[in-house]
Amino acid sequence: xxxxxxxxxxxxxxxxxxxxxxxxxxxxxxxxxxxxxxxxxxxxxxxxxxxxxxxxxxxxxxxxxxxxxxxxxxxxxxxxxxxxxxxxxxxxxxxxxxxxxxxxxxxxxxxxxxxxxxxxxxxxxxxxxxxxxxxxxxxxxxxxxxxxxxxxxxxxxxxxxxxxxxxxxxxxxxxxxxxxxxxxxxxxxxxxxxxxxxxxxxxxxxxxxxxxxxxxxxxxxxxxxxxxxxxxxxxxxxxxxxxxxxxxxxxxxxxxxxxxxxxxxxxxxxxxxxxxxxxxxxxxxxxxxxxxxxxxxxxxxxxxxxxxxxxxxxxxxxxxxxxxxxxxxxxxxxxxxxxxxxxxxxxxxxxxxxxxxxxxxxxxxxxxxxxxxxxxxxxxxxxx
Amino acid sequence: xxxxxxxxxxxxxxxxxxxxxxxxxxxxxxxxxxxxxxxxxxxxxxxxxxxxxxxxxxxxxxxxxxxxxxxxxxxxxxxxxxxxxxxxxxxxxxxxxxxxxxxxxxxxxxxxxxxxxxxxxxxxxxxxxxxxxxxxxxxxxxxxxxxxxxxxxxxxxxxxxxxxxxxxxxxxxxxxxxxxxxxxxxxxxxxxxxxxxxxxxxxxxxxxxxxxxxxxxxxxxxxxxxxxxxxxxxxxxxxxxxxxxxxxxxxxxxxxxxxx
Numbered sequence: 001x002x003x004x005x006x007x008x009x010x011x012x013x014x015x016x017x018x019x020x021x022x023x024x025x026x027x028x029x030x031x032x033x034x035x036x037x038x039x040x041x042x043x044x045x046x047x048x049x050x051x052x053x054x055x056x057x058x059x060x061x062x063x064x065x066x067x068x069x070x071x072x073x074x075x076x077x078x079x080x081x082x083x084x085x086x087x088x089x090x091x092x093x094x095x096x097x098x099x100x101x102x103x104x105x106x107x108x109x110x111x112x113x114x115x116x117x118x119x120x121x122x123x124x125x126x127x128x129x130x131x132x133x134x135x136x137x138x139x140x141x142x143x144x145x146x147x148x149x150x151x152x153x154x155x156x157x158x159x160x161x162x163x164x165x166x167x168x169x170x171x172x173x174x175x176x177x178x179x180x181x182x183x184x185x186x187x188x189x190x191x192x193x194x195x196x197x198x199x200x201x202x203x204x205x206x207x208x209x210x211x212x213x214x215x216x217x218x219x220x221x222x223x224x225x226x227x228x229x230x231x232x233x234x235x236x237x238x239x240x241x242x243x244x245x246x247x248x249x250x251x252x253x254x255x256x257x258x259x260x261x262x263x264x265x266x267x268x269x270x271x272x273x274x275x276x277x278x279x280x281x282x283x284x285x286x287x288x289x290x291x292x293x294x295x296x297x298x299x300x301x302x303x304x305x306x307x308x309x310x311x312x313x314x315x316x317x318x319x320x321x322x323x324x325x326x327x328x329x330x331x332x333x334x335x336x337x338x339x340x341x342x343x344x345x346x347x348x349x350x351x352x353x354x355x356x357x358x359x360x361x362x363x364x365x366x367x368x369x370x371x372x373x374x375x376x377x378x379x380x381x382x383x384x
Numbered sequence: 385x386x387x388x389x390x391x392x393x394x395x396x397x398x399x400x401x402x403x404x405x406x407x408x409x410x411x412x413x414x415x416x417x418x419x420x421x422x423x424x425x426x427x428x429x430x431x432x433x434x435x436x437x438x439x440x441x442x443x444x445x446x447x448x449x450x451x452x453x454x455x456x457x458x459x460x461x462x463x464x465x466x467x468x469x470x471x472x473x474x475x476x477x478x479x480x481x482x483x484x485x486x487x488x489x490x491x492x493x494x495x496x497x498x499x500x501x502x503x504x505x506x507x508x509x510x511x512x513x514x515x516x517x518x519x520x521x522x523x524x525x526x527x528x529x530x531x532x533x534x535x536x537x538x539x540x541x542x543x544x545x546x547x548x549x550x551x552x553x554x555x556x557x558x559x560x561x562x563x564x565x566x567x568x569x570x571x572x573x574x575x576x577x578x579x580x581x582x583x584x585x586x587x588x589x590x591x592x593x594x595x596x597x598x599x600x601x602x603x604x605x606x607x608x609x610x611x612x613x614x615x616x617x618x619x620x621x622x623x624x625x626x627x628x629x630x631x632x633x634x635x636x637x638x639x640x641x642x643x644x
Contacts, residue, residue, distance in 0.1 A: 071607030184593035186604045238593040240482065240510060251488040253508065372609060379420045383594035 027058040030304050034065055034097035035072025036291060039266070039326065041065035047321050052308050059304055069189055073102035080111045080296050091298045094305040097145060100129070101368055103292045104136025114140040115295045115306045121313035124332040128364075129290045135214065135367035142292035143313050144331030146322045149261045149288035149362050150193035151281040151353055153246070155274070158255040165283040166201035170228065173235045181237035181245055181254035185378055188242035189289075192375070194258040196366050197286040198232075199225045199374050206284070214369030222370070222377050230382045250274055258286070261353065265327035279352035285363035290331055315340050323349060329358070398623070401616035413617035420601075420614075425621055427595035431512060432580045432625075435519040436573050442520065443528035444569070448557040451535040452543070470525045474518075478589035481518045485509040485590075514590040515597070519580050527572035534568035535561055567636070574633045578626045598622060 032049070034040040041063050049061035066075040076096050083091045098106070106112050116122045117140050122130075129147070131139040152169075154162045158179070163169040173180045183191035200206040202225035208218065237254050239245040245257040246264065250273050259279075267273040293309040295302055311317060318330045319340035327349065330337040334355065338346055350358075365371060404410045418425075446466050453459040469477065484490045487508035495501045509517065538561065546556050562569070584599035592600055598618045605615040 069607060071603075074607060074610055185608075186594075186596065186600055187588075187592035237508075240589055240592055244482070247482070248486070251486060253487040375608060376420070379594075384420070384423060 028060070028301055028304055030059055030061045030094045030301055030308060031092055032061060032063045032095040032097070032308070033076055033093045034063065035067065035069075035076060035099055035102075036065065036097065037068045038065060040097060040291075043321065043326060047325065048308070048312055048317070051317070052311055055311070056304070056307070061308070070099050070101055073099040077102045077106055077111070080106070081109070083298075084109075084111060089298065090300045091296045092300065093296050094299045094301045095308055096294045096296060098142070098292050098294055100133040100289050100292070100365065101371070103138055103142050103294060104133035104368065106294070107133070107138045107141040108136055111297055112141040113295045113297045113299065113302060115302065115309070116140045116143050119143065119306055119310050119313070121310055121315075121332060124315065124336045125313065126333055133292070134365060134371065135211075135369070138292070142294050143309055144290035145293050145312065146262075146318075146326070146328035146331045147288055147290045148328055149281070149353070149358065150190050150197070150258050150286045151261050151264075151279045152256055152286075153249055153259045153264055153277055153279055154256040155249060155252065156276060156278055158252070162256065162278075162280040163282060164280070166198060169282060170232055173232060176255070177235040178237050179255040180235075181239045181248050181257040183239045183241050183245055184383070185375055187240055187244065190242045190245060190258045190260055191239075193287040193365070195226075195229070195378055196371065196374055197282075197363070198229055199366070200363065201284050202226075202228060209366040209370045210364050211367075214367055216369075216373075218370065219373055219377070222373055223381055226374070226377050226381055229378070233382060246273055249277060261288075261329075262327045265349070269327070281353045281357050281361045283361055285361040287365045288329075288362045289365055397616045397619055400612060401620045404613060413613040414620075416614050417617040417621065421598060421618060423595045424598050424601055425618075427512070428581070428597045428599075428622075429625060431515055431519070431597060432577055435516050435523065435580055436577050438516070438520045439523045439527050439576055440569065440573055442524045443531050443572070444557070444562060446524070446528040447531040447535045447565070448553075448561060450532045451538075451561065452553050452556060466528055467525050469522050470529070472522070474522060474583050475585040475589070477518055477522050478586045481514055481521075482510065482589060485514045485517065511591050512595075515587050518586050518590060519583075522586075523576040523580060527569070527576055530568050530572040531565055534565040538564055570633065570636060574629050577629050581622055581626055 030052075032044050034044060044061065044063035049063060052061055053059055066072040076093065076098060080091060080093065080096075096112075103112075122143060125144055127144070127147075130142070130144055131137065133142070152162065159172075159176075163172045169180070182194050185192050185195055196209075199222060200209060203209070203221055205221075208215070237248070239248050239254070239257065242260060242263060245254070245259055246267055248254045249257055249259075261279060264273065264277075264279060268275060268277070293312060295305045295309070299305050312321075313332055315332065315336045318332055318337045322328045322330050323337060323341060324345050329349065366374060401413055402409055402411065404412060446462065450459055450463055453462075472480075482489075485508065486492075487506055489508075491509075492501070492506040496503050496506060542560055542564075543556055546560050551559075582599065584597075584603060587597040587600050588603070598621065602615040602618045605611040605618070
């Protein structure tokens with residue numbers, strides 16, 4: 001106990017010394033904290049950070065990740081909310097990269113600053129998601145870093161013509177038990193997106209899930225839409241996580257499954273996924289989401305943060321970093337980015353899912369209230 | 385230190401299991417936890433009990449062979465090999481099992497290659513079986529280490545006496561050795577039980593779908609819903625399970641101590 005206390009104390013001192021020493025090296029330290037997988041941290045450390053430091057001498061960019069999925073955004077929220085409640089004068093996050101659900105909540109709770117109006121690239125992001133995050137008004141508080149999309153990946157060696165709609169998929173799964181795999185709702189967002197897409201496909205007024213005000217009266221309709229999923233699940237393979245679905249596709253254990261498009265392309269480019277695998281975006285639609293750049297309300301370096309985001313959302317960086325290196329769909333409107341890219345790179349992003357399909361079948365996730373209802377209804381009726 | 389970093393959070397989480405988001409007293413968290421996760425609670429208990437049982441059998445077998453085994457090469461080899469999983473973290477073990485136990489994974493490919501099973505018979509073990517296999521693989525060395533140590537320090541004369549009277553090795557193990565090391569075995573199993581109850585990486589990576597272990601559900605409640613109430617209620621259930629085992633252990637200890 002004594003020894004471990006000593007070690008803990010020493011580690012604490014070392015950490016404190018490190019934190020105090022760091023700002024002395026440069027005039028300004030820009031703390032960028034990002035939710036999401038390790039690739040988000042890599043993106044800032046390997047690409048955005050060095051670029052920004054070169055253009056702004058005296059600034060050091062420091063990146064930290066808080067983990068994948070909404071959980072990562074939740075951690076950023078909890079940190080800022082705690083600093084807010086403790087009435088801390090200056091918060092220690094300058095740029096936050098957030099998912100939609102938390103960005104909306106943080107804008108409502110006044111934890112973010114309205115930086116976007118003064119940022120040049122705001123005019124280039126006109127999609128609905130730049131103003132509305134799952135029902136919350138985020139106009140001015142965020143700029144989209146990228147968009148990502150869920151689609152079905154399939155193995156053309158095992159099936160020639162993939163289903164085009166959820167209804168066709170249900171038929172196909174009946175005829176081919178265990179050949180379709182997805183990761184439920186606790187193992188990552190690709191499974192979650194598949195489930196919300198299922199609900200939209202099996203509801204009469206599905207548009208209400210995406211717009212308008214939340215109405216708890218829709219719960220029975222959601223239960224009804226999910227009722228077929230329990231039977232459906234009997235004939236599918238449940239996979240361990242987003243990566244688990246891709247692994248099983250790659251080993252030929254399943255023929256089809258929902259995946260994130262950017263993850264699919266990145267794995268394929270790294271040789272972790274067979275080059276023959278293809279994508280299909282099924283109707284009436286599957287969800288996608290952006291991640292947002294935001295500046296906390298009491299960031300230590302709000303102006304540097306704004307400049308950092310301005311650079312990160314410029315057409316050049318969106319083309320080179322977001323599309324070319326990381327296979328994400330751009331956060332700002334596509335036409336501004338396309339002009340900065342060679343045709344080959346641009347085409348690679350739209351090989352299987354055309355821009356028209358993306359526009360027609362790429363849906364947002366349901367509003368936060370409906371989203372929680374769907375997840376609970378799934379646990380109650382499908383999983384139990 | 386203990387009070388600040390252990391007792392305070394423990395008490396806080398136990399109390400907030402009985403509060404709603406506004407701080408009022410309620411049992412709603414438990415109602416929801418049982419409504420949504422009762423299968424998972426039973427599943428968790430079943431998995432951990434089954435794993436503990438298998439760990440007990442295997443660690444007694446390993447300890448027994450180390451103590452009574454006749455082939456010196458085999459004993460040395462086993463002594464050298466069996467501890468390795470101790471040094472591998474749960475999360476690494478799960479990642480290994482993910483590719484080892486998959487339908488077209490290493491194990492099935494090896495079995496198919498050796499002609500033992502047909503390719504069509506290959507099935508994925510990445511469900512509750514995978515969780516049990518990983519737990520047993522990871523925890524057996526820990527208990528075996530304790531048990532083998534206890535067995536090695538036994539008075540050999542009882543074993544020799546039994547051997548002189550013509551008892552077989554299995555009988556010596558079951559009737560002479562195991563009863564003498566039982567307190568050590570029970571302590572090892574209880575520590576394993578509590579460890580397995582608290583592991584999230586293994587079910588998360590091998591079987592995160594339903595039914596799954598409640599650690600996954602706790603993480604999910606917090607991560608997806610920011611719902612600490614239900615997560616703490618599930619945590620309370622898990623304390624109850626660990627507490628029950630701890631109580632059995634204490635009673636056992638008291639009885640042992642009282643007998644002396």
